[in-house]
Amino acid sequence: MTASPLRRVLLPAAALLALSGCAGFGSAVTGVTTAGVAATVGSATGNPVLGIIAGAGASYGIDQGVKYAERRITDNVHNAVARAAGPLAVGQAATWTVEEKLPLSGKTGTVQVARGFGEAIPCKDVVFTLDDAPDFNVTTICRAKDGQWRWALAEPATRRWGSLQ
Incomplete structure (x- = not known):
């Protein structure tokens, strides 16, 4: 019995997340999400290129969201000081x-x-x-x-x- 494409990607990613510790948590979450989206879309459409594109888009969206939140926190601290x-x-x-x-x-x-x-x-x-x-x-x-x-x-x-x- 073979593992699903999603399982083949998520299990190693979960292992890496566990080994990475807290320092790499943000990039590990982005990596797991990217891999999960890529595997899911690639598996659902049968087209790995679409999976890679969807995964890259998810990664970019998460990265920009985190950066936006960091800028907001920084601005709030600057204004409070x-x-x-x-x-x-x-x-x-x-x-x-x-x-x-x-x-x-x-x-x-x-x-x-x-x-x-x-x-x-x-x-x-x-x-x-x-x-x-x-x-x-x-x-x-x-x-x-x-x-x-x-x-x-x-x-x-x-x-x-x-x-x-």
């Missing part, structure tokens, strides 16, 4: 918070104003932390024409800041 630091004087600190709108997107930390500069465009250099990371990060925020403080520059103080950069 700027809003918290805007009204502070040099040397003052405050807590910043992002309410969880997307799964696992709730973030909190502390921000402190290191210096203020500029007259035509008022800006501040700030140091901030994320509560779930031990690193310190620095950025510059500036006040826009509408009076709102906005993220102007990101310069992590560490070798890597992950998806929030």
Whole structure:
């Protein structure tokens, strides 16, 4: 008895997922989905080329969806840090918070104003932390024409800041 094309693809993919650990979870899910869609469409239509095209399309869609969610989380953190630091004087600190709108997107930390500069465009250099990371990060925020403080520059103080950069 031979295994179905879907089973021949999904079993090795599941084994790879188990061996890959958490670091490769996103790409492993994309890979399993791509293989599953390709096998299903190829098997249903009898045309492996259509299966490959459908699998590539599914992979691209998942990848773009993940990137969109990461950009939204990053924008929310940038805005929360700027809003918290805007009204502070040099040397003052405050807590910043992002309410969880997307799964696992709730973030909190502390921000402190290191210096203020500029007259035509008022800006501040700030140091901030994320509560779930031990690193310190620095950025510059500036006040826009509408009076709102906005993220102007990101310069992590560490070798890597992950998806929030």
